[in-house]
Amino acid sequence: MKRNVFIKGILIPVVIALFTLVLVGCTPTTPPTNTGTVYIVITGTYYYDLYMDYIGKFWGVSPGTTI
Numbered sequence: 472m473k474r475n476v477f478i479k480g481i482l483i484p485v486v487i488a489l490f491t492l493v494l495v496g497c498t499p500t501t502p503p504t505n506t507g508t509v510y511i512v513i514t515g516t517y518y519y520d521l522y523m524d525y526i527g528k529f530w531g532v533s534p535g536t537t538i
Contacts, residue, residue: 510522520530 507524510525512520512522514520517534519532519534521528521532
């Protein structure tokens with residue numbers, strides 16, 4: 472009799488609580504809307520132009536330069 476009370480009274484609510492806590496973190500996420508596409512155009516002697524959504528941000532950058 473005591474084992475049945477343990478299963479119904481303690482074990483089942485603990486299992487339900489654990490499932491609830493684990494499944495709450497499974498909500499779908501959407502990517503941010505302010506992301507864009509970067510295009511790098513390499514010309515000539517390794518100088519490059521950088522475009523963000525087809526808008527030129529840097530151009531004629533020499534090799535080895537960090538932005």
